[in-house]
Amino acid sequence: MSTLVDYDDAVDRYDTVIGIEVHVELGTRTKMFDGAEVTFGAEPNTQVTPVSLGLPGALPAVNATAVEYAIRIGLALNCSIAENCRFARKNYFYPDVPKNFQTSQYDEPIAYEGWVDVELDDGSIFRVEIERAHMEEDAGKNTHIGGSDGRIHGAEYSLVDYNRAGIPLVEIVTKPITGAGSRAPEVARAYVQTLRDIFRALGVSEARMERGNVRADVNVSIRPTPESVLGTRTETKNVNSFRSVERAVRYEVSRQAGVLDDGIAIIQETRHWHEDTGTTASGRVKSDAEDYRYFPEPDLVPIAPDRAWIEEIRAGLPEMPAARRRRLQAEWEYADAEMRDVVNAGAVELIETTIAAGASPAAARKWWMGELARTAKQQDVELEALPVTPTQIGQLQKLVDDGAINDKLARQVLEGVLAGEGDPADVVAARGLGVVSDDGPLLDAIDGALAAQPDIAEKIRSGNLGPVGAIIGAVMKATRGQADAGRVRELLLERIGS
């Protein structure tokens, strides 16, 4: 096996070309071709009909809402919408595809030839050209049992749940993305992130990465120079987080450079992404398209979206995320770098909802980009996956603003919320974390602190206010952080002045 080439060295000597296929599960109530209801986390095989089980004689019927969502996606990605398109059967045998074919679109996708502008970390814009967006259905879910690592090799048997079989998908395929150079991994990640934001803005999917609502297949090839013919590509399947998309491209560039350096040809193949090691491993050799023996689906008639309907959908499209970000940045008065960090952390919606719940823009940013970002990083999860809602952060900040708790206590309250102890008010009550606002106990603590440090007390009395911090600190310690430091200062100065 060839050795990996250091990434910087690899991109010095090779030009990277990527292509990305993104699958998004549409948030319709029912499946693409039958009325089985779709809800996340339902008991296995309870959301199936004869169609999603592929029973003989069962006939599919197209979900009108899924078509509308697909058109919305196409329009948002600046695509042309087909005058006429049809479904096709993609034939292959696998237990999660009960019909032995996936109903997809092949030569006539519903949307084609579009583009989307992707904002990179430094604020620059990279335009990604879209080849097509087509409708299809998801497969069931396999669980492999008996293998050493739960993956497929060495599994003794597999369990299949067909609840997911038939959920509407839209697959969006880019044209080859050239010209990104060493930033190809970043472009790949930012592109998937941009699509995720667009899906949410369009209301066509919850687009939650950790639930597999959005899944990316990443094609990578390298060539000696941007003028060379395209190299042989590999396709890394099911890369399901933004960070992994970036890492997978980076890894493949390093790996392929090593192979080419050894004078070996790249094999066109499917590769599997291993999240734990950050590497890809060889899967099966990519089938020729004809091996799927695509042919027009005889059980479904073509779709010819009415032009007036398309214009109606276009007119109803919401503000796109990039425009919205610019508007919110102005409203929130964040600096460019601050806004970029917020966007990169996936915190725009979280902060917007937190502000709607009553927090100031500055306070909302402080929580999500501070304490919560650290926690998410420690746990290696996305911010939105943390067990706290923006509404709860709004409530927490309100408690601070009202003086019921101070910043230090607020962090303890947050800890409680994250530990599942309920809303902030519940945690304050249960843990007894309210600020001591009664002056009596504070004055007692101040007197105690002054008596314990007579030399400091003397300095302060003689007009040297330098060491007041030491006394305030002692009072905070004595009250286990539950005092309002500002009030302690006021009381201390009054005490000494008297």
Add this chain to the structure above:
Amino acid sequence: MSTLSRDEVARVAGLARIDLTPEELDRLAGELDVIVESVARVSEIATPDVPATSHPLPLTNVFRADVPEAPVDRDLVLASAPASIDGKFAVPQILGEDA
């Protein structure tokens, strides 16, 4: 115009997971060839002004409203499974394919 070779029939049979004996391959290569030739004759008759047709019905946009219907009861679903475990279909191990 013979177009379908015995090897091609074997390959298609393999893709369709149909196990054919050498005798069956010989016979089917001949029979399928007749079908292919018949279709080829239709192509000769079709002039450029006849559009390609994948669906014989003059219908488009047959849609279903996004409204749930009752699912099949799981006991019934699994009754037709050769084996099931924990409410799921149990199938033989799958090797050398995608996860």
